[in-house]
Amino acid sequence: MDSRANILQAIAKNQPTATPLPDVSDIAVVDYDSVEKFTATLVGIGGQVIEISDIQGIVEYVNAYHAGNQRIISTLPQLSSIAETTWQHDDPHSLENVELCILEAQFGVAENGALWLTEAQMGQRVAPFITQNLAVVVKKSTLVPTMHHAYDRIAQAEYPFGLFLAGPSKTADIEQSLVLGAHGSRSMTVFLLS
Amino acid sequence: MKENQNHAELAENFIKDGERTTWHDETLWFVRQKRDKAAFQLPEWENLREAASQIKHNVLSNMHDYLLAFEEKAKQNGIKVHWAMDALEHNQIVLSILKESRVEAMIKSKSMLTEECHLNEYLLENGVEVIDTDLGERIVQLRDEKPSHIVLPAIHLKKEDVGETFHQHLGTEKGNKDPQYLTEAARQHLREKFVTRKAALTGVNFAIAETGEFVVCTNEGNADMGAHLADVHIACMGFEKIIPQRKHLSVFLRLLARSATGQPITTYSSHFKKPRDGQQMHIVIVDNGRSQQLGREDFRNSLKCIRCGACMNTCPVYRRSGGHSYHSAVAGPIGSILAPNLDMRKNADLPFASTLCGSCSNVCPVKIDIHDQLYKWRQVLVQEGHVPFAKKVAMQAMSFTLSHPGVFGMAGKVGRKVMGMAPFVVSNGLNPWYKQREMPEPPKESFREWYSKNRNGQ
Numbered sequence: 152m153d154s155r156a157n158i159l160q161a162i163a164k165n166q167p168t169a170t171p172l173p174d175v176s177d178i179a180v181v182d183y184d185s186v187e188k189f190t191a192t193l194v195g196i197g198g199q200v201i202e203i204s205d206i207q208g209i210v211e212y213v214n215a216y217h218a219g220n221q222r223i224i225s226t227l228p229q230l231s232s233i234a235e236t237t238w239q240h241d242d243p244h245s246l247e248n249v250e251l252c253i254l255e256a257q258f259g260v261a262e263n264g265a266l267w268l269t270e271a272q273m274g275q276r277v278a279p280f281i282t283q284n285l286a287v288v289v290k291k292s293t294l295v296p297t298m299h300h301a302y303d304r305i306a307q308a309e310y311p312f313g314l315f316l317a318g319p320s321k322t323a324d325i326e327q328s329l330v331l332g333a334h335g336s337r338s339m340t341v342f343l344l345s
Numbered sequence: 346m347k348e349n350q351n352h353a354e355l356a357e358n359f360i361k362d363g364e365r366t367t368w369h370d371e372t373l374w375f376v377r378q379k380r381d382k383a384a385f386q387l388p389e390w391e392n393l394r395e396a397a398s399q400i401k402h403n404v405l406s407n408m409h410d411y412l413l414a415f416e417e418k419a420k421q422n423g424i425k426v427h428w429a430m431d432a433l434e435h436n437q438i439v440l441s442i443l444k445e446s447r448v449e450a451m452i453k454s455k456s457m458l459t460e461e462c463h464l465n466e467y468l469l470e471n472g473v474e475v476i477d478t479d480l481g482e483r484i485v486q487l488r489d490e491k492p493s494h495i496v497l498p499a500i501h502l503k504k505e506d507v508g509e510t511f512h513q514h515l516g517t518e519k520g521n522k523d524p525q526y527l528t529e530a531a532r533q534h535l536r537e538k539f540v541t542r543k544a545a546l547t548g549v550n551f552a553i554a555e556t557g558e559f560v561v562c563t564n565e566g567n568a569d570m571g572a573h574l575a576d577v578h579i580a581c582m583g584f585e586k587i588i589p590q591r592k593h594l595s596v597f598l599r600l601l602a603r604s605a606t607g608q609p610i611t612t613y614s615s616h617f618k619k620p621r622d623g624q625q626m627h628i629v630i631v632d633n634g635r636s637q638q639l640g641r642e643d644f645r646n647s648l649k650c651i652r653c654g655a656c657m658n659t660c661p662v663y664r665r666s667g668g669h670s671y672h673s674a675v676a677g678p679i680g681s682i683l684a685p686n687l688d689m690r691k692n693a694d695l696p697f698a699s700t701l702c703g704s705c706s707n708v709c710p711v712k713i714d715i716h717d718q719l720y721k722w723r724q725v726l727v728q729e730g731h732v733p734f735a736k737k738v739a740m741q742a743m744s745f746t747l748s749h750p751g752v753f754g755m756a757g758k759v760g761r762k763v764m765g766m767a768p769f770v771v772s773n774g775l776n777p778w779y780k781q782r783e784m785p786e787p788p789k790e791s792f793r794e795w796y797s798k799n800r801n802g803q
Binding site for chain 1: 389408480645
């Protein structure tokens, strides 16, 4: 008998009597405003929030804070004046020298500052990780209060790869001292679009 | 570390440096306080714990069907599924995948399962280089040590130690111990590995029966940097990582990071459902004693664990004895109830490395009755003859004394007299209770004596 059959047989023999699943639909207690909570939480975990009224706001911000000779990529066609927009099918290793990557999230979660993106919004899976700095635009109206609301929203959606992304890459593995920029992006800017 | 030393002997070595022991104790307590702060912000915290516990219980009771469902969905998603009965088979499967792809160097993100299986040593013996990419794990790997904590692998080290290690191995400046500088050096060093390695191995935090996807949580982004650049992604999981439905992630992702470090969520919670174009994705489902533990009624709840480490951060024994004292891949209270299942003789000391204070059970996000199980393991270990003779005799004498009030009263009287008149009888190196502490002044009378005098026996 092969291992698969052996393991499954041992489990079938040893597992306890069936117990029901709890109802998880009504757990969340929401006593806050989602925009305020999202902003405070994201700042608390090392990100920054810029409120904008249209995509042009991103162009102005990038022009003001990023030097012209740095590689910028984006999945937003409206940003073609400041960023490369046709890198999605390149070898992922070629993104190694990206300084700033600008993506769009489907929605955000107020309680933990997380943004939900799937492969379609990332362009390439490695893009939000390999870039030195990351910026993500999300519509204010999409913010949900908790992770329960988040998974209600994702529901049975089909995606090859999905990601909750909350702030910049970080580590505290050396004496519990927090350092931003472990292996992924060193900074995380969220453009909150009204 | 010498072979066959028990927890008390290894702990004795750890506490030789008093200042460092205090630092270790306080640092972990600080992490425990961050956990409290995060938990107290959610009025629904206890309901979340209860829901998580019930979901995990449902998982244990439907394990067979959930695993089959997961396998079927994962295969449909284009993932290759493997099953390993034990550590050796797990290691052989990983090696065969690497050989098939002609890979001789692999990067690995944090996976306690691969520590449990001693995968690194096995691959090295078979000519495959493994680089750990979690910063803490890379630090201990360079020092030829094991992680001392499942979430904070290098928590037993000071920044001076890391500075010296990086100076030797990565060529950083001698004497530079700035965490920012050292982390940057590791970032540059590991980036080169991420970009050049063709195979990446990750752990699994949650595997979803309903969809066949699996979720990996990190703060550093190392699991993703590895997996999304490599041609081959191997994910290894103990079978208990399964959860029924995608929506149950809401409960576990709310609990995991808050319990572990006090963060509201880890930076990255990556949902791997299908390999990317041109990539191979493998999942290795491992038993290695878990099906046996599932059959132990008193101990099966240990399989609910989501590896947050909260029980370690709160444990007064772990905080003052260090993770290496537990001589097991998973240290602390949870490790002490998992390890005897794998090898009762070798790990017989671990359930005794506890005060049974119950703090571990109180912070556990899935409500495992850890301290009860520690107590129950002690009974099993004594019955099976795995406890040293001296301890057994001492316990029997204590049990006799405590169940005979006359003997108890007499023993107390004699003890107080001896300690008062001849303190050196107890205050010497032969008495294990005298180590690291002063014996208290003996009271003039016992509470029972005081009570019968002052209350006229009422």
